[in-house]
Amino acid sequence: MSVALVTMSHSPLLEYAEPPAEVSTAVQSAFDQARAFVRDYDPTLVVSFAPDHYNGFFYDLMPPFCIGYEALGVGDYRTAEGPLDVPTRVAERMAEWVAERDIDVAISRRMEVDHGAVQPLEILFGGIATVPTIPVFVNGVAKPFTRMSRVRRLGEAIGSFLAGLDERVLVIGSGGLSHDPPVPQWATANEEQRALLLNGRHPTAAARDARQRRVIDTAKSFAAGTATIRDLNPEWDQALMAVLASGDLTPIDGMTAPQMAKDAGNSAHEVRTWVAAFSALAAAGPYAVEFSFYRPIREFIAGFGVMTARTV
Numbered sequence: 001m002s003v004a005l006v007t008m009s010h011s012p013l014l015e016y017a018e019p020p021a022e023v024s025t026a027v028q029s030a031f032d033q034a035r036a037f038v039r040d041y042d043p044t045l046v047v048s049f050a051p052d053h054y055n056g057f058f059y060d061l062m063p064p065f066c067i068g069y070e071a072l073g074v075g076d077y078r079t080a081e082g083p084l085d086v087p088t089r090v091a092e093r094m095a096e097w098v099a100e101r102d103i104d105v106a107i108s109r110r111m112e113v114d115h116g117a118v119q120p121l122e123i124l125f126g127g128i129a130t131v132p133t134i135p136v137f138v139n140g141v142a143k144p145f146t147r148m149s150r151v152r153r154l155g156e157a158i159g160s161f162l163a164g165l166d167e168r169v170l171v172i173g174s175g176g177l178s179h180d181p182p183v184p185q186w187a188t189a190n191e192e193q194r195a196l197l198l199n200g201r202h203p204t205a206a207a208r209d210a211r212q213r214r215v216i217d218t219a220k221s222f223a224a225g226t227a228t229i230r231d232l233n234p235e236w237d238q239a240l241m242a243v244l245a246s247g248d249l250t251p252i253d254g255m256t257a258p259q260m261a262k263d264a265g266n267s268a269h270e271v272r273t274w275v276a277a278f279s280a281l282a283a284a285g286p287y288a289v290e291f292s293f294y295r296p297i298r299e300f301i302a303g304f305g306v307m308t309a310r311t312v
């Protein structure tokens with residue numbers, strides 16, 4: 001048994017925006033480093049902690065966490081569509097293990113996942129069905145949010161399960177860091193947006209296109225300095241990355257949901273996936289970060305980070 005980790009920001013704008021060449025080169029080189037790490041480790045099982053952006057999970061039934069027993073990519077923002085290779089029996093055992101440790105987790109026998117889960121799999125493995133993968137949804141956009149201590153406990157429970165498997169496990173945390181893309185919020189949404197947030201599954205191509213166009217246009221104006229979304233917060237991002245690298249994750253319990261949104265934007269809650277992934281790694285033993293990359297990239301609407309780590 002062994003456990004290793006890659007956490008990375010995702011951004012659908014990777015496919016649509018053109019930051020300055022120097023920035024694009026730096027991001028591609030960070031992806032190369034992460035890919036080399038994964039190639040060297042050669043995982044036999046992936047556990048992917050990822051948020052959703054109202055493509056698979058909606059307010060008609062919004063759990064804080066959900067383990068997928070089977071999963072499908074929805075194909076938003078030109079990401080891969082279709083089934084992931086989920087080892088169902090291992091996912092079932094993992095959910096039972098987590099429940100036994102007093103963490104209430106939803107399960108799905110048909111989880112739909114969007115760019116949040118799919119993009120890292122495509123970047124690291126070139127596809128969504130190349131390595132057996134258990135997707136774990138961690139709510140990062142829809143209020144109310146669990147306390148951060150709960151996210152840590154979820155990660156620890158999953159990590160203690162993984163530590164007992166005869167596998168080389170790679171945990172992935174996808175999302176963040178500081179960012180505030182124009183994902184609608186229930187409190188401020190209009191009637192049409194509320195219908196989407198409530199149960200906007202399987203939109204028409206035109207509806208999906210209109211929604212994505214709004215984000216792509218916002219990224220352009222954000223890069224030009226004319227958007228009204230909350231700015232990136234590199235200090236916040238790098239402070240969090242330092243805590244994650246330190247091996248002592250307890251300071252994370254002091255983070256509160258309102259303060260996270262105020263400091264780092266409404267979608268900064270996606271860092272919950274990083275916290276869950278690092279907590280899973282920590283449950284398998286002391287670890288060391290091997291690679292760390294960070295840039296605030298307005299064209300991607302993201303404080304953009306990549307980290308790799310493994311137990312020592």
Ligand SMILES: O=C(O)/C=C/c1cccc(O)c1O
Nearest residue numbers: 010011053181215300301302
């Ligand atoms: O359109 C969405 O649903 C989300 C877009 C987005 C943009 C930038 C960074 C992210 O993490 C996103 O999910």
Ligand SMILES: [Fe+2]
Nearest residue numbers: 116175176270
């Ligand atoms: Fe996201």
